[in-house]
Amino acid sequence: MNVQSANAALVFGDVVKVFNPQSPQARAIFDLTMVVIVVMVVIFAVVVGIVMYALLGFPRWREGERDPEQGEGNKTLEIVWTAIPLAIVTILFVLSARTMGISDPPPPPKPDIVVIGHQWWWEARYTNSGAVVANEIHIPVGKPVALRLDAVDVLHEFWVPELGRKITTVPGHPNHLWIQSDKPATYLGFCTEFCGTQHAWMHFLLVAQPQAEFEKWQLAQLAPGPAPSSENAQKGLALFEQMSCVNCHTIKGTSASAQIGPDLTHFASRKQLGAGIAANTPENLRRWLRDPQQVKVGAKMPNFKFTDEQVTQLADYIETLK
Amino acid sequence: MTTQQFLTSAWTWNPAVLVFSGVALAAYAWAFGVNRRIVFLIAGLGVFVLTLVSPLNALAEGYLFSAHMLQHILLLLIVPALLLMSLPRCISLGSRSSLLANPLVGWFAGVGAMWLWHARPLCNAAVSSQFVNVLQISSLLLLGGIFWRQILAPREEERISPAGAVLYLFSACMACSVLGIVITFSPVSVCSIYAQPPADYLGILNLIQSDWGITPDKDQQIGGLLMWVPMCLVYLSGIIAQLARWFAHPVATAPVTDKAL
């Protein structure tokens, strides 16, 4: 393969994510997709061929001309074009059954991560270590990771196109999913079930890292939030603890331990803010604190009408939460 | 035990079934001679024997509700239909006005057999008691015969009209679907005897639950789905045959009346 076409393939894979499978589960689906596409193309060609032949292969109608021979039908043909599709769909059924087993194996007794859909962000709880994160899920490369999916309000749906099937998170009906990435990469995941006002901004990042890096990341996530060093940041923490922030958020190592909104203990280590609506930059964080409704209309965090000074103090503190 | 061992060893050579089939075959040959239609009889008896002596029967005996359901469908829908089709076309099954020839009776026989035998006490009794089991098998064959008689009676004039038959089968499918839906999604066990692990006399419990992955919950789901989807597809085949009969074989000789059915 020359460089140019490799480049083209890369771009194609970048765009058409479903055709760029990165896990055994997704690859099983991809293989079946190719079979189905071939079947679809062949059937399409046959029918279009018949139609074209009918439209172009015979003289056009002319005014006043006697109508052509009035055919009736042909039983043999009917049987043929009933039997062939029947055979095709039977094969598709068998292939589906096989692929379902490979791409979605039965769950283990205990999941590795519990993923919880909220209006409009994702929470992930690592069952072995106890780490709790939001909107950015890390997994070790090359290892199947078992997820259990829950929801606390309405239906959401968990989908990473490169990694395989999507599955709904249903309140009161836990679902299971195996997820795996064969190479280190950061994938963009989506909520695909309409879940209300900000359904569009319920993205998440799925970060696949080598085992050692993953372990390191997990340890870091388990640590309590670093104590504020600068004076401004100290004021920010004090503000955080005395305002209603503590009613929704957790920052480990402080008095904030509510579980309604995202866990902020290591907020500053995340790449995105507001489930994908903006990059996690100091500027965007200040915008968010000034008025979350301006950044993400309908988000469950109200506008607290902080003064500019308070915004700076809070932002200075939160930015230290690496 | 592996699947293969199970499939080769779990045959229950029930002499009554074999004798009955042999006698039926002989009686048919004696009464009607060997004709083309004997193929249907052989097929029907073949399904009958396979249903009751093959590993399917072993599974149905306390292990799997779904196997029991499959037996149920075969005995109610497949075997009687094939047996009726084997009869020579000149045989009359009684006049149109008799009770058994009433489509409503036929419909309730077919649908009722499904609903009745899945009432929990009856369903359990059919597994635990040999007598009830025999009663169940013979009643399924009989009721299935009454159900199909409306459509597959040898004489054309003893059958209901094709369009009527389409509605007959369609509504039967709906009635069985409802039961299938109830069984599939029911949070409680329909046939509680299958919910407890059986006295594992064949030593295949492990094979079923871990190799095949059929837990009691799933087992009931499969049973309900079998009644819901494949059973309806049997009815659908019947509907296709009826449509073919209606469109393809005009009965020009039948009297034309403007009266309702």
Place this chain on the structure above:
Amino acid sequence: MNGNTSITATVAHLLTPAERQHWKLAWLSTVDHKRIGILYMLTGLVFFVIAGIEALLIRLQLMVPNNTLLGPDTYNWMFTMHGTTMIFLVAMPVLFGIMNYILPLQIGARDMAFPRLNALGVWLVPFGGILLHFSFLAGGPPAVGWFAYTPLSETPYSSQLGVDYWAISLFVLGIGSVSAGINFIVTVLTQRAPGMTLRRLPLFTWMIFCNSFLVILALPILNAGLAMLLIDRLLQGQIFLPFGGGSAILWQHIFWAFGHPEVYIVAIPAFAILSEVIPVFSRKPIFGHEFVAASTVIIVFLSLLVWAHHMFTVGLGHTIDLFFVAASVLIAVPTGVKLFNWSATMVGGRVRFTTPMLFCVTALLQFLIGGLTGVSHAVAPLDWQTKNSYYLVAHFHNIFVGLIVFAILGAIYYWFPKMSGRMMSERIGKWVFWLMTIGFNLTFMIQHVLGLAGMPRRTFTYPDLPGWTWMNMVSTIGAFFMTAASILFVWDLVISFFRGKPAGDNPWNAWTLEWATTSPPPHENFDALPPIHSRRPLWDYANPDRPDPVVPVGGAIDTFRPDKIKAGVITFIISEAGFFGVLILAYLLYNATAQSGPGAQQLDVLKTTIFSVCLFASSFTIWRSEVGLRANKQGKMKAWLLATIVLGGVFIVGQGLEYWSLFQSGVTVGLDLFATTFFTLTGFHGLHVCFGLLALLVVLGVALTGYSKNGHLPALGAVGYYWHFVDVVWVFVFSIVYLWPLLR
């Protein structure tokens, strides 16, 4: 009609001279199937404009990433209203309008079986539509998508009135559709011209006949679901609320048990149009008539069996998924049979590329694409990837627009001459066709790729990811082409109505009976009918040298012609059975295991048994009343009728007392799942008993006026059937709710 007819005469032609004096009233109070058909279509056109503008706003918002033209809530309103309106207020009314106009003509009837019911049906459409759109003034329309998944559509997550208006509106529209479905079935069964046996029905009529069964079976399922949703929302029930013990998934089952057949309810009429138009413009009869006809029955049957394929990603488990993969891929077979037969019809014909033909052939090809992507959704693992992405959006728009809208446009170009007496412009028509075809494919083909690129549906905006921006731009540009096509089409309609070339009786040299009368047909439809020996009476008439083979009359079923009123009531009962079936299943699901708290043990079985015996006895009394009528014994008839009313009244009073004592002991609708499902089930039954009582009182009133003197009171038989049905429902409800817990 000759070429000299003036414009005014054309307009006037739709009305009689007397009606011209008060033309508004003539249209508003009409019970003529032709005018009702036109009203249906015009209503549909109005809503098409509204939903089209919504679609355009959606595409404008998505034209560029991070767009702020519409806010998230506004966008969510738009796609909810667009979907709901297009399906319930555009596709269904327009298709019902075409059926209403054409079906009676095709079977040589004078009108529909129940003209007044027909008028009720058509007026329920604007009523339902206004209810739905009134939500704009009442705090905002629904923002839950056209399938309103719970729990999002429940009060805690959608506290505005939008969802209530949505549910009530759909309920009303559902009643209208069922009434139309009943009317079509009974019309085909009872109003056929002499010689028009069931096997000689033209394919269009045959398919509408089959389709109407789907209408009466599917819509009550939705109505039962909507009733439960409203009980949740308005009476604090918890049927679909997981945190109160209900099931969010149950709503999906109910909705799709309706929703999948619904797709076929609008697709089968499109199939019917294709089956009518393609042969006429190929100058050949349809290839394999019997196979096309039979495949319709099979599609109707299978479409009721496959709904769970809309729920492959919900996590029902592989066992359930697999069975539904099997059933779903099977539908491809009868559908394929149709496609092959339409194609084969054109082979060896002399194809006329008129506008209707162009639309129908394109509909065939677009449907081929939509059908094939449909198979890819039936294969569960592929659906796991592509569900809820733009791939799905592209798939169903290929069905809804590619097949259905194209078929509708073809049908209007085909039948407009019959309805107005004037031809539509072929020149403008071709423009409409090309703009529509190019626009449609620009808009939706690219969305397949967009979906595979990962774009989820129903997002009000999206980040600038590789490829997404230009694909969305292409899609929006396509939408403008479709807008242009739509505007041009409406222009063509208007201008052709006034200035079109006169059409004559049979401009296309077609073969079915609607072309055997004038254009537009007179009020009574036909002066005289040609003899009917085959499916193409006009072909036989025009080609005496080579007529179609006679379709023989075989057996009583071909000439089956039941009593009109009884047939109507029986079809109505079938649809009601579906409604109660859903309520009973919901009750069973939630009460299969004994719950803590108030439950069935709270019920006073003995008292209810007494009331129930009264209700069951009333079945006997109404039967005696009918016997009395048949024997023409007026006194007996009235006495037994009165007894029935008294017994029914006792039952209702008994039920009222039971409710009262339950309320007294604190068991209210919203208390727990038992209470909610109990009151829903018995309450709706009670409501039906009340309706039955009203009907009985009316019948009694009619009987007392002496109308029934000659032993003729058809309403009694009809109400009798209904009354027996209500009793039979109570046999089930009573056994399940009251007796079954005793056995446990």
